[in-house]
Amino acid sequence: MYPFPSRHLYILPFGICVKRNFYSVRRKMLRAFCIANKRGEILFISIFEPLVTKAIFDPFLSELSSSPHGDPPPFFSKEDHKYVYVFRDDLYWACVVSQNSLTDECGPLLMTESLSQLHQVCSTLCGALTQHSITANATLIMEIVQETMNGGFVQMQTADKLQSCIYSTVVAPKETSALTAVPGLCSALQNCNSDGKYWLYVDVVEKVWASVSSSGTVIRAEVTGSIVTRCFLPGNPVLSLMLNTQLSTTPKEGFNTGTRMSEVEFGNGVEIGSGNNGRQLSVMTVPGQEITIARYTLAPDHPHLLPFTLTSSIHSLTPSDSELRLKLTSNTGMGTVSPQVTFKTVAPVTTAAVMSQTSGPRDQVIRFSSEDKTLTWTISQFPGGSYAQAFIRLVDSGGDVNIEAGELEFEVSRWVCSGVRIERVKLNPPVDNLNKWVRYLTTSDSVSIRLS
Template identity: 25%
Template sequence: MPVAASAIYFLNLRGDVLINRLYRDDVGGNMVDAFRMHIMQTKELGTCPVRQIGGCSFLYMRISNVYIVIVVSSNANVACAFKFVVEAVALFKSYFGGAFDEDAIRNNFVLIYELLDEIMDFGYPQNLSPEILKLYITQEGVRSPFSSKPVDKPVPNATLQVTGAVGWRREGLAYKKNEVFLDIVESVNLLMSSKGSVLRCDVTGKILMKCFLSGMPDLKLGLNDKIGLEKESQLKSRPSKSGKTIELDDVTFHQCVNLTRFNSEKTVSFVPPDGEFELMKYRITEGVNLPFRVLPTIKELGRTRMEVNVKVKSVFGAKMFALGVVVKVPVPKQTAKTNFQVTSGRAKYNAAIDCLVWKIRKFPGQTESTMSAEVELISTMVEKKSWTRPPIQMEFQVPMFTASGLRVRFLKVWEKSGYNTVEWVRYITKAGSYEIRC
């Protein structure tokens, strides 16, 4: 049964109810108490997001300072439930214009109730596209275009759009200048052993789009991925051009992309929602260009001193540069004094996270930089457990660089009125979880 929820609660960190909505009759009204008593007030909190208490199951997620709790008593679809929460939060954010937290909820509770009534019926998720919902759920109820008074302007076909095949775009959009912005954002995830061998390395990328297009345009996106290129050359029966092609391990698409067509023709074609959205996500594990190499040496000199030496090498093109590079080197809790030498940037000891934090604002390609630090420790009498040495973590952004090598080959826009479109493409690579064990 794809039921996702019998009831949904929003609680603050103290356990006060901010929002409660019962969708089905099969759970009691006082389920929050059970949640508070058996999960919030125990060590269970955070140990498992799905819990059975009594005859009911609780699925919960924490988002900023709010717990969203779903209660079910049947064999509900958990994947559906969690995804619903994620999407609902995105929807609320788009309505509130940013933050989703306790204050925002209290300030918009009427709107939230209205949305909750619309996006889920009897526990079944309905249309959650902000684009369409904003057509007829507005906070200014009085000025709603659907007031049943005949003097108002005629009811637009909102209901047809909610249920229509293109349930994410409304009709009749018009822009003076038709523009599309395409951002390819890649996160590099790396886990490197202390000996420098790559244990795990992959790139999760997403293509973010911002569309300001009139009418109902059909878009087609071409990338330099292997399968797409092969298929294309096969269709046009001419040999594929040489050059780097990328093998995508997996791709997932926004609901606007025609999956059947992708499956048969390997082309990404779609009618985009208006404004900003995530067109696709992909994952690549082969042939990843790591932007940085990190070579740490950490020596424990006796019980009270440590020597930390970290060398970071940038291995992307010399004309490019990385921004906001941060290297976090964990040190033991009993760190007392630190002494740094860096070839660029700044380093300091952050006691709150037990790390040496080395920041370099701008890091040019094909260069290297080092930090050496002396760490003095307070000697403790009882040192029962040896220090566990958490991994070094790194943050960075490299504009105009893709770790995967993925490139946009073309983006075609067709609309029956035949207007011209301006397309903008940007690339950026960020650190996902970039960890080096030491």
């Protein structure tokens, strides 16, 4: 099946009509597509040309890290490659455009709009998009990409049309919280279940970027959050939320223990109530669609409470071996849970093997890669208010060694760094047989912790 009908008139994804010879557009629009995080790690990749490899995105990732004024423009050329990308959910959705193709001639607007639509489809079918959900649902996203980019040719991209073509199921985080008591943050499209009940989800999702000293002091931190709702209700009732704090960048006089914001952006159609100190937000719902009520960034002077504190020590066992001791403490309190926490660091280059012992939560695994000397400590089902310890013997590392830093990755349910809470959820007009779910999720974007 050809990606375009055998006529002279072609309708592109957002309604642009192009009239030209059919055989002149048979060249692939795209060469490759990827999803990458801020650290320059590719989480998902799809190649549309047989001779293209993952290395085609190296110039793109290099430009992201070396750009002196933040991110580069959404369309740029480097090393004979043309890149187009959008930044959504703290992830880069990027593609390489083929030279002299229809996409190239139409300009970057075609692909920026197409990538935005692709992100919307993935968000609708997978729910909240994090690094963990992207890697866990790689098969599902591959099906979406195959349907929407069809071997390098851009197709129409709407979730309701694609759902019948998707065979994979969503992989949700394995936890015992409210996130999996219902379809979870990864929710498929539905109107109501078999017993006639309707669903309303309100999610507060925050992402953490932080740099922490060896003493546990937060050197620098940035927390961005969003309040998102998705409903499967009859009609278009108005949703009203009552928050425990006002989302505002205006500093308050006197002693203030509330949440302090540096940036706040409200979604389209959101109304801020005049009473209750501006804590009430209202918006008209749309069945089956995700609506962003607000996005915010915590102020730099806000006292950042990170969900975990890591302490470490290393000392000599023998002239050839050392022992690394790690203690990870949860600061999120009882009733919260982390489906998976991972700490990664690099052992000394001479390390030949490791021997380990752990205490605390039952599901703990320590892995060592002899190729790149990567040491990975993974804790599953980490309950809030508890701690875990790891004692790792580094064989042949040397008796007097030093490990500088590591990266902490996590997801925490029922807890957010800012302390933003939703006190009341109300629909007007009311809906009978309604199941309301208010969920909180905190994920790591990049948390670097120094060990020495």
